[in-house]
Amino acid sequence: MALARFAALLAFRQLRHRALASLAALAGVAVAVMLMLVQVGFRNGLYDSALALPRALAADLVLVSPGYRALTFSPPWFPRAALRDAAGVAGVAETASLYAYSSQVRSPETGANLSVWLLGIDPAARVLDLPEVVAAQRALSVPETALLDRLSRQEFRAVVDQVTREGLARLPIYAPSADLAPVVTVRGLFTLGPSFTIDGALLVSDLTLHATLGVPLDRVSIGLVRLEPGARPDAVAAAIAARIEGRARVMTRAAYQEEERHFYASRTPIGVIFNVGLLVGVAVGVVFILQVLNGLVDANLPEYAVLLAQGYRPAFLAAVVAQAAVAIALVTYLPALGLALGVTGAASGITRLPIGLHPGDMAMVLALSLGMAAVAAGLAMLRLRRADPLELFG
Amino acid sequence: MTAPLAALRDIGHGFGSGAQRRAVLRGITLDLHAGEFVALTGPSGSGKTTLLTLLGALRVPEEGDLRLLGQDLRGLDARALGALRRRIGFVFQRHHLLRSLSVLENVEAALHGQPDADPARDRAAALAMLEAVGLGGRGADSTARLSGGEQQRVAVARALVRRPALVLADEPTASLDGRSGRAVVSLLADLTRGRDCAVVMGTHDERCLDLVTRRLHMEDGVLKQG
Numbered sequence: 001m002a003l004a005r006f007a008a009l010l011a012f013r014q015l016r017h018r019a020l021a022s023l024a025a026l027a028g029v030a031v032a033v034m035l036m037l038v039q040v041g042f043r044n045g046l047y048d049s050a051l052a053l054p055r056a057l058a059a060d061l062v063l064v065s066p067g068y069r070a071l072t073f074s075p076p077w078f079p080r081a082a083l084r085d086a087a088g089v090a091g092v093a094e095t096a097s098l099y100a101y102s103s104q105v106r107s108p109e110t111g112a113n114l115s116v117w118l119l120g121i122d123p124a125a126r127v128l129d130l131p132e133v134v135a136a137q138r139a140l141s142v143p144e145t146a147l148l149d150r151l152s153r154q155e156f157r158a159v160v161d162q163v164t165r166e167g168l169a170r171l172p173i174y175a176p177s178a179d180l181a182p183v184v185t186v187r188g189l190f191t192l193g194p195s196f197t198i199d200g201a202l203l204v205s206d207l208t209l210h211a212t213l214g215v216p217l218d219r220v221s222i223g224l225v226r227l228e229p230g231a232r233p234d235a236v237a238a239a240i241a242a243r244i245e246g247r248a249r250v251m252t253r254a255a256y257q258e259e260e261r262h263f264y265a266s267r268t269p270i271g272v273i274f275n276v277g278l279l280v281g282v283a284v285g286v287v288f289i290l291q292v293l294n295g296l297v298d299a300n301l302p303e304y305a306v307l308l309a310q311g312y313r314p315a316f317l318a319a320v321v322a323q324a325a326v327a328i329a330l331v332t333y334l335p336a337l338g339l340a341l342g343v344t345g346a347a348s349g350i351t352r353l354p355i356g357l358h359p360g361d362m363a364m365v366l367a368l369s370l371g372m373a374a375v376a377a378g379l380a381m382l383r384l385r386r387a388d389p390l391e392l393f394g
Numbered sequence: 395m396t397a398p399l400a401a402l403r404d405i406g407h408g409f410g411s412g413a414q415r416r417a418v419l420r421g422i423t424l425d426l427h428a429g430e431f432v433a434l435t436g437p438s439g440s441g442k443t444t445l446l447t448l449l450g451a452l453r454v455p456e457e458g459d460l461r462l463l464g465q466d467l468r469g470l471d472a473r474a475l476g477a478l479r480r481r482i483g484f485v486f487q488r489h490h491l492l493r494s495l496s497v498l499e500n501v502e503a504a505l506h507g508q509p510d511a512d513p514a515r516d517r518a519a520a521l522a523m524l525e526a527v528g529l530g531g532r533g534a535d536s537t538a539r540l541s542g543g544e545q546q547r548v549a550v551a552r553a554l555v556r557r558p559a560l561v562l563a564d565e566p567t568a569s570l571d572g573r574s575g576r577a578v579v580s581l582l583a584d585l586t587r588g589r590d591c592a593v594v595m596g597t598h599d600e601r602c603l604d605l606v607t608r609r610l611h612m613e614d615g616v617l618k619q620g
């Protein structure tokens with residue numbers, strides 16, 4: 001429609017006419033959007049790092065303790081007997097156990113204590129679908145052997161280098177119950193990724209874990225259930241739940257991952273902080289867009305009054321303001337995205353967390369940005385009431 | 395004689411209320427016909443501008459009857475007032491062109507809002523109108539590059555391009571030197587002559603009065619036919 005095209009043209013031209021005067025506020029919009037994108041990137045780093053291990057589980061169904069909240073530190077355990085019972089349910093092909101305990105190691109470099117996950121698996125069982133683990137896990141049957149996550153935090157760099165160079169490195173484990181610190185020998189590397197809460201991850205055999213920390217092996221952290229081809233996950237999960245009678249909770253793989261993600265999103269202050277950060281970004285963005293739009297309206301009041309005198313309706317002026325708002329959102333988005341990709345790229349390089357932006361996030365922030373523009377446009381439209389043809393007469 | 399384009403009967407209008415109240419127009423009775431070019435003279439503050447805003451459907455008179463282009467102004471809603479204004483062209487003391495648009499786009503802008511807008515035809519009409527005001531080659535220019543007289547000629551083109559039934563000009567020469575001012579008034583006269591159109595020009599400018607067909611003199615809110 002010609003009128004809509006004219007509204008867009010006028011909005012764009014009037015914005016461009018005042019580009020210099022609006023530069024600071026436009027930069028403010030871009031920075032607000034950039035900060036929102038960076039927030040989302042950091043949140044992804046949290047969620048994706050938290051999900052790295054759940055995603056690697058070679059399981060169709062997952063059993064956890066009824067008191068289990070999420071895979072943080074040392075999650076509560078459930079009795080291994082429940083997993084054995086689950087193995088007898090029709091449709092179940094095999095089961096396996098994962099033991100996850102948080103502990104500390106002494107940094108060979110600085111002597112500082114670093115938090116680690118000690119992940120225990122049966123070296124003969126399929127537990128983690130990570131190629132390097134599958135290739136090397138047999139070696140874990142040698143007592144006190146470990147694989148180290150090469151994406152563990154920088155503090156582990158020396159250990160990783162030593163393993164790469166010499167094929168092994170020795171790490172003392174802090175075990176409060178032992179008189180002497182047990183030592184494991186790292187003989188290989190795998191790739192998982194650090195989390196926000198834990199500095200690194202060591203994979204050992206279940207027996208080594210038992211020998212090191214003294215934990216009983218009938219206490220399973222996560223039970224893995226693989227189904228026979230064609231078995232329906234929901235139906236088998238229901239059958240297992242009926243069989244194990246509350247000793248453990250059973251979930252499909254998808255439900256488990258969703259629950260892990262949800263835990264960080266809503267049960268930890270971390271998720272809330274990210275959302276508040278996003279809201280602050282939206283508020284700041286609205287203020288800056290409003291500043292550009294108010295400047296635009298104020299500078300063009302006589303021109304708008306002329307249009308009204310020519311028979312244009314107030315709705316046309318509202319459309320001009322709306323178009324200008326959309327243009328501001330679009331024009332500031334690209335530089336904001338560019339900056340955000342730079343910042344998240346640098347942050348992920350430093351922290352080795354999977355900080356970054358997915359296409360869906362970019363679209364989400366663009367939508368938020370357009371939402372900010374809509375709110376600001378609504379407020380700026382109130383100012384249009386001051387456009388009055390009577391003001392044009394001397 | 396055909397029906398008048400504007401018929402005013404005993405129009406009164408004022409500003410303020412209570413003790414502040416001032417009657418600005420009193421007992422104005424007037425018919426405007428197609429083909430007339432009316433100069434509205436009178437001292438500053440006599441009510442010329444107020445009368446023009448009534449004729450432009452920008453205000454509704456407090457007293458009396460005003461029929462504009464066949465319609466009684468009272469009881470018209472915003473949409474109908476907008477439709478009425480689209481048949482009226484305004485020229486102000488200052489040009490009030492849209493600074494971010496080119497000369498041609500300013501003239502075209504007067505046409506986009508029309509219900510029967512047609513981009514190709516409107517562009518042709520705008521170009522022809524620029525030609526008519528002597529700015530044929532300047533369509534692509536920014537309005538800031540024109541002189542004051544040229545800017546006011548663009549404003550005239552913008553007011554006339556819609557072929558309005560009524561053209562209202564308030565002190566169109568007041569910001570211009572004598573020569574440019576006269577050029578603007580003669581354009582208004584030439585381009586409306588022989589059309590179904592009346593022009594009312596509020597002015598102090600005695601030098602242009604030879605170009606008009608009728609003179610009205612305003613004194614303290616009261617009209618005296620000249």
Ligand SMILES: Nc1ncnc2c1ncn2[C@@H]1O[C@H](COP(=O)(O)OP(=O)(O)O)[C@@H](O)[C@H]1O
Pocket residue numbers: 394409410418436437438439440441442443444445596
């Ligand atoms: N919006 C207004 N509010 C109050 N007084 C006004 C307003 N507009 C005009 N007036 C007054 O009405 C009188 C006539 O003004 P105006 O019509 O502008 O006269 P002119 O155009 O002949 O100089 C002046 O005294 C002016 O101060």
Ligand SMILES: [Mg+2]
Pocket residue numbers: 394442443444564596
């Ligand atoms: Mg005046």
